[in-house]
Amino acid sequence: MICQSLINILPTGIATVISKRLNAERVYELRLRANRPVMINYGGAFYYLTPGGLRDSAVGGFTVDGNEIGQIVIKASEYSLYAFNDRICGGFLTLKGGVRLGLCGETVWDGGAVKTVKNFTSLNIRVPHEVIGCAEKVYEYAAAETVFNTLIVSPPGAGKTTLLRDLARILGDAHPVKNVLVCDERNELAAVSDGEPQLDVGAHTDIIGNCTKEYAFGQGIRALRPDVIITDELFGAADLAAVEYAAASGVKVIASVHAADPRELTAKAGFCGIIKKRVFSRYAALSDSRGPGTLAGIFDGDLNTLYAPPQK
Numbered sequence: 001m002i003c004q005s006l007i008n009i010l011p012t013g014i015a016t017v018i019s020k021r022l023n024a025e026r027v028y029e030l031r032l033r034a035n036r037p038v039m040i041n042y043g044g045a046f047y048y049l050t051p052g053g054l055r056d057s058a059v060g061g062f063t064v065d066g067n068e069i070g071q072i073v074i075k076a077s078e079y080s081l082y083a084f085n086d087r088i089c090g091g092f093l094t095l096k097g098g099v100r101l102g103l104c105g106e107t108v109w110d111g112g113a114v115k116t117v118k119n120f121t122s123l124n125i126r127v128p129h130e131v132i133g134c135a136e137k138v139y140e141y142a143a144a145e146t147v148f149n150t151l152i153v154s155p156p157g158a159g160k161t162t163l164l165r166d167l168a169r170i171l172g173d174a175h176p177v178k179n180v181l182v183c184d185e186r187n188e189l190a191a192v193s194d195g196e197p198q199l200d201v202g203a204h205t206d207i208i209g210n211c212t213k214e215y216a217f218g219q220g221i222r223a224l225r226p227d228v229i230i231t232d233e234l235f236g237a238a239d240l241a242a243v244e245y246a247a248a249s250g251v252k253v254i255a256s257v258h259a260a261d262p263r264e265l266t267a268k269a270g271f272c273g274i275i276k277k278r279v280f281s282r283y284a285a286l287s288d289s290r291g292p293g294t295l296a297g298i299f300d301g302d303l304n305t306l307y308a309p310p311q312k
Contacts, residue, residue: 172202
């Protein structure tokens with residue numbers, strides 16, 4: 001069943017087609033652009049959404065205007081844009097169940113910082129999925145006997161969040177017990193609502209959400225004594241500093257980053273030093289060439305191949 005919180009914010013016609021005609025397990029992403037055809041990533045391929053279902057052609061398909069996009073954002077913010085302004089400034093909103101809206105619009109700046117976003121022009125709505133067992137191969141090489149600092153390297157949309165969630169579940173259910181801390185910056189990994197995770201991240205897992213990695217790592221290490229911290233999407237110097245702080249504190253880190261492959265990281269700001277210092281002892285690369293979640297390889301801290309999937 002498609003997430004009800006998503007259905008509740010969509011225009012009626014679009015909501016009806018998605019809920020009545022499509023398989024919820026194959027709905028990955030919904031693209032809404034002002035005065036443009038509505039598109040949907042269904043099972044890893046994009047289609048136009050029409051009153052009759054999916055088509056390869058935009059003829060007769062749904063479109064939305066700027067006002068409809070604005071209404072979706074208002075509903076997603078529970079009719080209080082002000083209360084959710086910090087997340088809107090960060091370019092996203094997260095619904096109950098972990099559905100995330102990426103926001104596009106006119107930014108308003110004040111004193112060198114984004115004050116708010118208005119006149120929304122497009123939305124990228126991403127629907128989370130639990131794929132139980134998808135992380136077992138990575139777990140085998142990165143955490144089964146000894147937990148290694150591990151970086152999941154993935155192009156956008158290749159399934160890194162799904163894999164991280166499953167790793168948290170496996171580690172959080174493991175015996176002997178490991179205390180796992182999930183830093184859920186955008187509330188996508190565990191999708192906590194009213195204090196309860198909507199997605200399975202394991203029985204022995206603590207969750208700090210809707211905050212920076214700097215805060216979650218610092219407060220988590222001081223107060224929760226984690227053995228492992230799991231977090232998504234490292235970006236910028238502050239995130240890398242948080243990882244190095246955890247590693248120096250004896251806490252293992254499993255994280256992700258956007259890149260085509262581990263070797264590309266040497267050209268990414270800040271990561272060349274991380275690689276040279278061997279902060280991460282394992283790298284797992286994902287590829288979207290054969291669909292989301294395809295494991296392209298597992299590498300050690302020197303980027304030597306530990307596992308390569310069988311060639312088809």
